[in-house]
Amino acid sequence: MSVRILTTxxxxxxxxxxxxxxxxxxxxxxxxILKESRVTVDYDVTPLMRKDSLExxxxxxxxxxxxxxxxxxxxxxxxxxTDTMTNTAEALLNAGVVQQxxxxxxxxxxxxxxxxSTDAIFNVGMAMAAVQCRGPGVFISMNGQVFPGDKVVKNRxxxxxxxxx
Numbered sequence: 001m002s003v004r005i006l007t008t009x010x011x012x013x014x015x016x017x018x019x020x021x022x023x024x025x026x027x028x029x030x031x032x033i034l035k036e037s038r039v040t041v042d043y044d045v046t047p048l049m050r051k052d053s054l055e056x057x058x059x060x061x062x063x064x065x066x067x068x069x070x071x072x073x074x075x076x077x078x079x080x081x082t083d084t085m086t087n088t089a090e091a092l093l094n095a096g097v098v099q100q101x102x103x104x105x106x107x108x109x110x111x112x113x114x115x116x117s118t119d120a121i122f123n124v125g126m127a128m129a130a131v132q133c134r135g136p137g138v139f140i141s142m143n144g145q146v147f148p149g150d151k152v153v154k155n156r157x158x159x160x161x162x163x164x165x
Contacts, residue, residue, distance in 0.1 A: 001042070001075060001132065002075070003041055003042070003043040003075045003076070004043070004044055004071040004076045005034075005043055005044065005045045005079065006064065006067050006076060006077070007028035007030055007078075008049050008050075008078065008088075009050040009051040009080075009081060010051075010053050010080050010081025010082065011109050011111065011112055012080075012108045012112065012113050012120045013027065013028055013112070028045060028050075029079075029113035029124075030077070030079050031045040032113075033125075037125060039128060041128065041132070043077075043128075046067065049063070051081075053080055053081025053082065053084040053085065053088075053108075056084055056087075056088070061088055061091045062091075064092070065092055068095075068097055068102065069097060069100065071102075074102050075131045076102060076105070076131070077106075077127045078104060078106045078107075079107060079108060080108050082108045082109070082142065082161075083154065086140065086152060088106060089138045089139075089140055089149030090150060092138045093149060098136050101136050103131055103135065103136050103139075104139065105131045105134070105140075106127075106138070106141070106149065107123045107124060107126065107142060108142070110159055119142075119143075123142060126141045126146070127141045137149070140152050142160075142161040143160045145161065151165075
Protein backbone atom coordinates (compact mmCIF):
# COMPACT_ATOMS: atom_id res chain seq x y z
CA MET A 1 0.00 0.00 0.00
CA SER A 2 1.14 3.50 -0.79
CA VAL A 3 -0.39 6.67 0.63
CA ARG A 4 -0.53 10.01 -1.17
CA ILE A 5 -0.38 12.99 1.19
CA LEU A 6 -1.71 16.25 -0.21
CA THR A 7 -0.84 19.35 1.80
CA THR A 8 -2.84 22.56 1.66
CA UNK A 9 -1.49 24.59 4.57
CA UNK A 10 -3.52 25.51 7.62
CA UNK A 11 -2.47 25.80 11.24
CA UNK A 12 -0.59 22.50 11.11
CA UNK A 13 2.06 24.16 8.90
CA UNK A 14 2.05 27.64 10.47
CA UNK A 15 5.25 29.37 11.55
CA UNK A 16 5.38 32.18 14.10
CA UNK A 17 7.45 35.21 13.16
CA UNK A 18 8.48 36.96 16.37
CA UNK A 19 9.60 40.18 14.69
CA UNK A 20 6.10 40.78 13.31
CA UNK A 21 4.14 38.80 15.93
CA UNK A 22 2.30 37.05 13.12
CA UNK A 23 1.76 33.54 11.84
CA UNK A 24 2.31 32.50 8.25
CA UNK A 25 1.83 29.14 6.60
CA UNK A 26 5.26 27.54 6.15
CA UNK A 27 6.63 24.38 4.59
CA UNK A 28 4.53 21.21 4.93
CA UNK A 29 5.23 19.26 8.11
CA UNK A 30 3.43 15.94 7.48
CA UNK A 31 6.43 14.23 5.84
CA UNK A 32 8.75 15.28 8.64
CA ILE A 33 6.27 14.07 11.26
CA LEU A 34 6.03 10.66 9.60
CA LYS A 35 9.79 10.39 9.11
CA GLU A 36 10.49 11.27 12.77
CA SER A 37 7.82 8.76 13.83
CA ARG A 38 9.58 6.07 11.77
CA VAL A 39 6.49 5.26 9.73
CA THR A 40 7.31 2.41 7.35
CA VAL A 41 4.25 2.66 5.08
CA ASP A 42 5.18 3.97 1.63
CA TYR A 43 4.00 7.55 1.22
CA ASP A 44 4.63 10.53 -1.01
CA VAL A 45 3.94 14.13 -0.05
CA THR A 46 2.54 16.50 -2.67
CA PRO A 47 2.28 20.15 -1.59
CA LEU A 48 -0.68 21.78 -3.33
CA MET A 49 -0.82 25.18 -1.63
CA ARG A 50 0.16 27.01 1.53
CA LYS A 51 -3.00 28.74 2.71
CA ASP A 52 -5.03 29.23 5.83
CA SER A 53 -8.26 27.32 5.25
CA LEU A 54 -10.32 30.50 5.62
CA GLU A 55 -8.50 31.77 2.51
CA UNK A 56 -9.30 28.70 0.39
CA UNK A 57 -11.53 29.45 -2.59
CA UNK A 58 -13.74 27.20 -4.70
CA UNK A 59 -10.91 27.17 -7.25
CA UNK A 60 -8.51 25.94 -4.55
CA UNK A 61 -10.95 23.19 -3.59
CA UNK A 62 -11.16 22.21 -7.26
CA UNK A 63 -7.35 21.82 -7.26
CA UNK A 64 -7.57 19.60 -4.17
CA UNK A 65 -10.36 17.50 -5.68
CA UNK A 66 -8.50 17.14 -9.00
CA UNK A 67 -5.32 16.04 -7.19
CA UNK A 68 -7.26 13.43 -5.22
CA UNK A 69 -9.02 12.14 -8.33
CA UNK A 70 -5.79 12.08 -10.36
CA UNK A 71 -3.71 10.31 -7.70
CA UNK A 72 -2.77 6.78 -8.66
CA UNK A 73 -3.02 5.83 -4.97
CA UNK A 74 -6.40 4.87 -3.52
CA UNK A 75 -5.35 5.94 -0.01
CA UNK A 76 -5.01 9.70 0.45
CA UNK A 77 -4.38 11.97 3.42
CA UNK A 78 -5.02 15.69 3.10
CA UNK A 79 -3.54 18.10 5.64
CA UNK A 80 -5.81 21.10 5.89
CA UNK A 81 -6.82 24.00 8.09
CA THR A 82 -9.56 23.06 10.52
CA ASP A 83 -12.00 25.89 9.83
CA THR A 84 -13.10 24.69 6.38
CA MET A 85 -12.04 21.06 6.16
CA THR A 86 -15.71 20.03 6.14
CA ASN A 87 -16.22 22.14 2.99
CA THR A 88 -13.39 20.29 1.29
CA ALA A 89 -14.82 16.95 2.46
CA GLU A 90 -18.13 17.92 0.85
CA ALA A 91 -16.40 18.88 -2.41
CA LEU A 92 -14.58 15.53 -2.49
CA LEU A 93 -17.79 13.60 -1.84
CA ASN A 94 -19.63 15.56 -4.55
CA ALA A 95 -16.80 14.87 -7.02
CA GLY A 96 -17.16 11.11 -6.68
CA VAL A 97 -13.92 10.05 -4.98
CA VAL A 98 -15.85 7.29 -3.22
CA GLN A 99 -17.06 5.92 -6.54
CA GLN A 100 -13.39 5.71 -7.59
CA UNK A 101 -12.75 3.48 -4.57
CA UNK A 102 -10.63 6.07 -2.79
CA UNK A 103 -10.21 6.45 0.94
CA UNK A 104 -9.52 10.05 1.85
CA UNK A 105 -8.71 11.21 5.38
CA UNK A 106 -8.50 14.93 6.07
CA UNK A 107 -6.64 16.10 9.15
CA UNK A 108 -5.02 19.20 10.57
CA UNK A 109 -4.12 20.74 13.88
CA UNK A 110 -5.41 23.28 16.34
CA UNK A 111 -1.82 24.24 17.20
CA UNK A 112 1.10 24.43 14.75
CA UNK A 113 3.22 21.28 14.40
CA UNK A 114 6.29 23.32 15.27
CA UNK A 115 4.91 24.14 18.74
CA UNK A 116 5.91 22.03 21.74
CA SER A 117 2.27 21.60 22.69
CA THR A 118 0.60 20.46 19.48
CA ASP A 119 -1.99 17.97 18.37
CA ALA A 120 -0.42 17.78 14.89
CA ILE A 121 1.79 14.76 15.49
CA PHE A 122 -1.04 12.71 16.96
CA ASN A 123 -3.47 13.80 14.24
CA VAL A 124 -1.13 12.92 11.37
CA GLY A 125 -0.42 9.53 12.95
CA MET A 126 -4.12 8.93 13.49
CA ALA A 127 -4.84 9.87 9.86
CA MET A 128 -2.16 7.43 8.67
CA ALA A 129 -3.80 4.64 10.68
CA ALA A 130 -7.32 5.61 9.62
CA VAL A 131 -6.52 5.71 5.90
CA GLN A 132 -5.26 2.12 6.15
CA CYS A 133 -8.21 0.81 8.17
CA ARG A 134 -11.18 2.49 6.52
CA GLY A 135 -12.86 1.52 3.28
CA PRO A 136 -13.65 3.95 0.49
CA GLY A 137 -15.03 7.26 1.71
CA VAL A 138 -14.11 10.72 2.90
CA PHE A 139 -13.29 11.09 6.59
CA ILE A 140 -12.08 13.75 8.98
CA SER A 141 -9.66 12.63 11.67
CA MET A 142 -9.36 15.02 14.60
CA ASN A 143 -9.40 14.82 18.39
CA GLY A 144 -8.67 11.08 18.43
CA GLN A 145 -11.73 10.26 16.36
CA VAL A 146 -12.50 9.48 12.73
CA PHE A 147 -15.71 11.07 11.48
CA PRO A 148 -17.61 10.61 8.22
CA GLY A 149 -16.75 13.73 6.23
CA ASP A 150 -20.39 14.77 5.87
CA LYS A 151 -21.37 14.18 9.49
CA VAL A 152 -18.98 16.35 11.46
CA VAL A 153 -18.74 19.94 12.59
CA LYS A 154 -16.05 21.97 14.34
CA ASN A 155 -17.30 23.25 17.69
CA ARG A 156 -15.27 26.45 18.04
CA UNK A 157 -16.29 26.93 21.69
CA UNK A 158 -14.89 23.50 22.66
CA UNK A 159 -12.12 23.56 20.02
CA UNK A 160 -13.15 20.04 19.09
CA UNK A 161 -14.89 18.21 16.28
CA UNK A 162 -18.26 16.59 16.92
CA UNK A 163 -20.46 14.10 15.13
CA UNK A 164 -23.71 15.52 13.78
CA UNK A 165 -26.90 13.67 12.75
